[in-house]
Amino acid sequence: MTNLSLGAADVYDVLLEREDIELTESGCTSNCEICECHLFAIVNGELIKAEDAETLLQNVENELKENSVLF
Template structure:
């Protein structure tokens, strides 16, 4: 089974992305982690960002980020099963 890892930069979490992380932590099918830096500083400064299995997912709001993560998982990652 494919394991899905969702990573966050601590600085991006402080910008408001923490709300999205808290919701994702409740999903037992996800490994949610945080790092001091995810090496996506350019987009991290301007968007809410999560790194899903190595791919940066961005959004203007934490709510939109959750939607974009769900869509990426449903449309891209689940096809790999």
């Protein structure tokens, strides 16, 4: 919740609109040092962090592209 209140909610709202990914909200993730200083998301088990919402969204999208499988 702290992460969302610090600006990650904007990223969450954008990603919520996408039908090709599944979002899961979590309580405390025990990443206190990161949570205090950065916005972050966990994508496929990888911690993605950024200084601001725009950068976090870009980093999340990059991680999703790197891990996508094309058929």
